[in-house]
Amino acid sequence: MTEKVHGRGTVYNPLVTDELLKQVNPENIQLKKDFLSYLRSIDRAKTTLESYSYDLDYFFCWNLLHNNNKFFVDMNKREFSRFQDFGLNENGWSASRVRRVKSTLSSLSNYIYNICDDIYDSYKPIVRRIESPVNEPVREKTVLSDERVNYLLDTLVEKKKYRVACAVALAVFSGSRKSELTRFKVDYFKDENIIFDAMFKTPEKIRTKGRGAKTGKQLYKYTLIDFKKYFDLWMTEREEKGIKCEYLLVTKDADDNWVQAQVSTLDSYAEICSRILGEPFYFHCLRHQLCSRLCKYNLPPKIIQEYFGWSSQDLISVYDDNEAVDDFGKYFSADGIQQQDEKTLADLK
Template sequence: MKDGRTTVYNNELTDKERLDKVNEDNKQLEEDFLEYLSSTDKSKGTIKQYKANLHIFWCWCLEHNKNKFFVEMTKREAIKFQNYALNEWQWSPKRIRTFKATLRSLENYIIKILDDEFPDYKRIWSEIESPADEAVRTKSVLQMEDIQWLLKTLVDKKDYMRSCMLALAIFSGKRKAELTRFKASYFDKENLICDGALYKTPEKMQTKGRGQRGKLLDVYILAKPFQPYLDLWLKQREELGITSDWLFPQYKDGEWLDEHIGISTMDSWARTFNSMLGKIGKVWYFHCARHFFTSYLLEQNLPENVVQSLQGWASSDMVRIYDDRTNESQFEKYFGSEGINQVEKKGLADL
């Protein structure tokens, strides 16, 4: 990991004044490309990200590459851009790889769809080796006592909305964007299954996947550990006069809106959780909750296929990827002074 990285962010790389000066051919290419993506059912999030990336690239071309048309660029100029992003903007290798995926997608569009207009176009972005990957943040492996401390701290402050969100993340293992889309009505008692061990959403939820609707899945939440924090927030919602069915509605200009909170709010909350956990030497980001949920279920001796189903994964390989348990912690469960321990398998009702 590099020390002292100071990343340059998107809002510093583009503005209306520069975008107005972008090569008109690049503007038209972008418009046609994004229209093509929409016609192939790419998600709005993907299209928005591609557009933002292209705006950054066009502005770089304007200032550092003579405002050159994308189709006319050379490998040497592609390397020049990558070097600038890495060393001037201080982008991480991962961000560069993600950014280049937009440019590779654009050049695929040119080759497959615009081959009659640009028959001599050759790939360049697929040919340029990306910088070696590196970790840019410390992986956070949280223990149950860390989670309980953070939840208690929030509850003591009567910060019931954020404590409920944190508990939902931990006991569902859902992604950041997915957490915003839960509804209060999902947590009716009639949606409890397995003798009250799990909430199952009454409708399939949109999760990450191809297409505008992503992948629609049944979603499960460990009911018993989540319930106390849900109850506190539902009671406070009632006191605040919140009528929206979104479990976490937006608050704006003194009013609770019938819209769920956005990613910017989640990012703000993540910074708050991270600052609080920093006091005990731990790190928080929402994705670590997916690792915690998987590891916790495995620690309770649930079979991998059950964990796979709860997470909605197509492959059991994902279970092992998200398992943060150490070999030693697993050995201690199965081996002791008497040799091999007899470990009882648990069911969901035991959690």
């Protein structure tokens, strides 16, 4: 079967069952528990632990069915290679997924070597020595032009879907990740938080992606002033509905109360946007779109890096979807090479 993920397909094969897990080698079950306990002790994110847990359950169920339920510590490279072949060629996994699951197994292998060396003193971390399949993109990448983004926002406003328009606009003008969008509060968009007459700056740091289950990476977030139009429309609707929640994006809980939106709330918005655009939409494409737009406006790399809160300017090339040839007209003409001045964020108004 195929599980749809907001316009993009993921191959999903339910090998793991409760019945099979009950039959898994008890030594492997205990090893998994100890490994996850160790990861919690070094403050790995909950989502990381959940991903590792599922990957290991899958591997141990395969090991039960196809490898005599062997203890992980006793496995050899040929057996790990067979599992890799199973995932890639029998289950139809992408190379990217195979590499991700292999990374989990490698982390467990390293844990045994580095932490359990007093028990398994002759163990060698062999998983990392197995060659991985070539990683090639298998999902369609959605690249939205400025015109398509404006069309999406205009259509949402026309349909009076102000809540969705506000969420999309926040992503468009802040470049925040989907999970970060749910953490913005209404008070962040007071006039007193406008800087340089060009953007809002959050009065407090927001937890973003990064090492640490409790804190992550704390950053001030910026949102271009263009967002205010969509913010005002949503605030008017919030007032009409009597919504008092401090968080900007909200949903209703089981008791019909308005509470902070979840990632799943944004996922439902993505489905609405996909139908409007007639192509796969996912919020992360707007992070690419903003970076591409800032690059197109000749903002200095240092400014773009600071706006997104990146630790390195190398990420600009990852998120910039502009083709170099598209910009040739800025710099080359019949009169020779043309000099272009760098701009600031205020020039985007």
